[in-house]
Amino acid sequence: MLYPQLDTPCVLIDEAILEANIRGFQAYCDxxxxxxxxxxxxxxxxxxxxxQLDAGAIGITCQKVGEAEVFAAAGFDDILISYNIIGAAKLARLLALAGQVRTLAVVADSEAVLQGLSATFEGTGKTLDVLVECDTGAGRCGVQSPEQAAQLAQLVARLPGLRLRGLMTYPAAYSEAVVQQWFSRAAALCEQQGLALEVFSSGGTPSMWHAHEAPIVNEYRIGTYVYQDRSQVAAGACEADCALTVLTTVVSVPVAGRVIVDAGSKALTSDLLGQDGYGQVVGYPQARVIGLSEEHGVLDFSACSQAPLVAERLRIIPNHACPVSNLFDEVHFCRDGEFRRTEAVLARGKVT
Amino acid sequence: MLYPQLDTPCVLIDEAILEANIRGFQAYCDxxxxxxxxxxxxxxxxxxxxxQLDAGAIGITCQKVGEAEVFAAAGFDDILISYNIIGAAKLARLLALAGQVRTLAVVADSEAVLQGLSATFEGTGKTLDVLVECDTGAGRCGVQSPEQAAQLAQLVARLPGLRLRGLMTYPAAYSEAVVQQWFSRAAALCEQQGLALEVFSSGGTPSMWHAHEAPIVNEYRIGTYVYQDRSQVAAGACEADCALTVLTTVVSVPVAGRVIVDAGSKALTSDLLGQDGYGQVVGYPQARVIGLSEEHGVLDFSACSQAPLVAERLRIIPNHACPVSNLFDEVHFCRDGEFRRTEAVLARGKVT
Structure with missing residues (x-):
């Protein structure tokens, strides 16, 4: 039986793959x-x-104040929160956080967000670093043009309590040429206004090996690469270097070919990300994860020459690793197929 | 601003709707x-x-031993775990649980599962109630025919440490006639073998108001009805009686009609359940939740005459309420639009 020490469903992280994933991208970026x-x-x-820091990373990116708080408490002192921080509660926590770390930066894409940040930091003796978020085509947050970026950068520079650090984008995958052009134009406009930009931040795992095609970018935010997942294999970001798998037990084989496991959407999430089915069963390339309810995964083994029996254990590579981490209070590290250690997912569920 | 005491994203439960949902179905079942x-x-x-118990429910259903442990500790003493319990760790916890509650029952759909249950309870002086799980058409777990059900019931009756309680099915929606026929045939076969069945358990929210169409069923397991959600409105199980909404803040309006909120898949889940988009914005019937990343919801307000501004708050009815509860450490109760109380989601994340 796989990992008899562990009850299922649970998350396994292969340390060797994890370390290779970290080293590989760091070497490329170096x-x-x-x-x-x-x-x-x-x-x-x-x-x-x-x-990741030991391998050469310069700091970390968080999406939530609550995540940054966990990492600041753990000693991380250079944190970018790549999110518009809005509202009195979060702003007060942001100010407190600024007193705990060496460098704290956020992003902003509107005057409304900047006014809140400035009002919070003005007169406190602390200065908050701000990157202007730019929508270079992904269609999420961000100012819509280099002209708007330069205008908002001007406002950052003027507002008390804030320091202009640079530009940030969460780009569409494989849009490095667009990012290069967009950032270059915005930088030129800023320069005309006498504004110096130090950081040009882009990111994303799918086109991670194309980062050099936008040479103006000098910081890269990247999450999924550390574990990889089925959607990234499909995107070509990795081959089969998935460090995270969900260990699951067969709980029923009600009819030949239909295998029910104890990993449902509460373990694998319903994220499809363009994939067929909800994950890939390790060792059974023909098996398909055709349905999930919260506590049941329905697997189709009809195309496989062999199917597992009740009580057997399987490993499933999820479509998307990140939300899986958010579903488990702890994950288990292994190496060479042996269990090594358990770690609490300290920043799980930090919704604010 | 909606609920200024609360930071977003967070879960709101309307107590009046909750109580009406509980009362309404209890009255029907009574x-x-x-x-x-x-x-x-x-x-x-x-x-x-x-x-739910105060309104007349006879006990509770859990899917996980860990959930049952939380509820047993909170004083609930009649618990059905509607899941095949497999493996030494879970079986040991099941045995301990049996010492804490008045009535503990599980389901089983194979000899392998029954042998594990019997080996655990044999000679302990405790008896575990077992219902035979029947696949009446939903295609998940369960024996495949009334004949198999009768055969497995015979085995339950024979195995030490176990007591045959009845039959259980998680049916396809609107299949009450099938359940009636299936259970009746299995009951007749059991009777021929001298086996008495006390409980005929079915369930499900979508066709909750059709439960009487399978009169052999005497216990109904039902979850979603208590909160309701967008998929149940679509299924006709309710009109607009959704007690659970996600309170969210507009963090960006980068371009007219595109509204970005701080409720992404980490708040709403990626569950579609056949719906168009990832939820329904309260008060904006024309708005569509067209995309989610983990911390961003992308809303299309282009068909609306008015769109909210940055920092405004919205409420979103999720497609599927149950997995939303699993993403939050706490939820907030309100009544008549006023905040009332916060409760920790004590059985959140109980994966085993």
Missing amino acids: EQGLRVRPHIKTHKLPWVARK | EQGLRVRPHIKTHKLPWVARK
Whole structure:
């Protein structure tokens, strides 16, 4: 039986693959002169982030104030929160956080967000670093043009309590040429206004090996690469270097070919990300994860020459690793097929 | 601003709707002579389950030993775990649980599962109640025919440490006629073998108001009805009686019509359940939740005459309430638009 020490469903992280994933991208970025600022959303674990910094990362990226609080408490002192921080409660926590770390930066894409940040930091003796978020085509947050970026950068520079650090984008995959052009134009406009930009931050795992095609970018935010997952294999970001798998037990084989496991959407999530089915069963390339309810996974083994029996254990590579981390209070590290250690997912469920 | 005491994203439960949902189905079942055994998967909250019992429910249903442990500790003493319990760790916890509650029952759909249960309870002086799980068409777990059900019931009756209680099915929606026929045939076969069946358990929210169409069923397991959600509105199980909404803040309006909120898949889940988009924005019937990343919801307001501004708050009805409960450490109760109380989701994240 696989990992008899562990009850299922649970999350396994292969340390050797994890370390190779960290080393591989760091080596690529070192060659390109690109700073790595890993996004902790994927693992939510100081223990993994420490490995990323040890390998050469310059700091971390969080999406939530609550995540940054966990990592600040764990000793991380250079944090970018790549999110518009809004509302009195979060702003008060942001100010407190600024007193605990060496460098704290956020992003902003509107005057409304900047006014809140400035009002919070003005007169406190603390200065908050701000990057202007730019929508270079992904269609999420961000100012819509280099002209708007330069205008908002001007406002950051003027507002008390804030310091202009640079530009940030969460780009569409494989849009490095667009990012290069967009950032270059915005930088030129800022320069005309006498504004210096130090950081040009882009990111994303799918086109991670194309980062050098936008040479203006000098910081790269990247999350999923550390574990990888089925959607990234499909995107070509990795081959089969998935460190995270869900260990699951067959609970029923009600009819030949239909295998029910104890990993449902509460373990694998319903994320499809363009994939067929909800994951890939390790060792059974023909098996399909055709349905999930919260506590049941329905697997189709009809195309396989062999199917597992009740009580057998399987490992499933999820479509998307990051939300899986958010579903488990702890994850288990292994090496060479042997259990090594358990870590609490300290920044799990930090919704605010 | 909606609920200024609360930071977003967070879960709001309207107490008046919650109580009406509980009362409404209990009244229907009382009329039909049907016992209600609510499934706690939807709320994972002893405080809500207590309301269900106060209204007339006879006990609760859990899917996980870990959920049952939480509810046993909170004083619930009649628990059905509607899941095949497999493996030494879970079986040991099941045995311990049996010492803490008045009535503990599980389901089983194979000899392998029954042998594990019997080996655990044999000679302990405790007896475990077992219902035979029947696949009446939903295609998940369960024996495949009334004949197999009778055969497995015979085995339950023979195995030491176990007591045959009855039959259980998680049916396809609107298949009451099938359940009636299936259970009746299995009951007749059992009777021929001298086996008495006390409980005929079915369930499910989508066709909850059709439960009386399978009169052999005397216990109904039901989860989602307590909160309701967008998929149940679509299924006709309710009109607009959704007690659970996600309170969210607009963090960006980068371009007219595109509204970005802080409720992403980490708040709403990626569950579609056949719906168009990931939820329904309260008060904006024309708005569509067209995309989710973990911390961003992308809303299309282009068909609306008005769109909210940055920092405004919205409420979103999720497609599926149950997995939303599992993403939050706490939920907030309100009444008449006013905040009332916060409760920890005590059985959140109980994966084993």
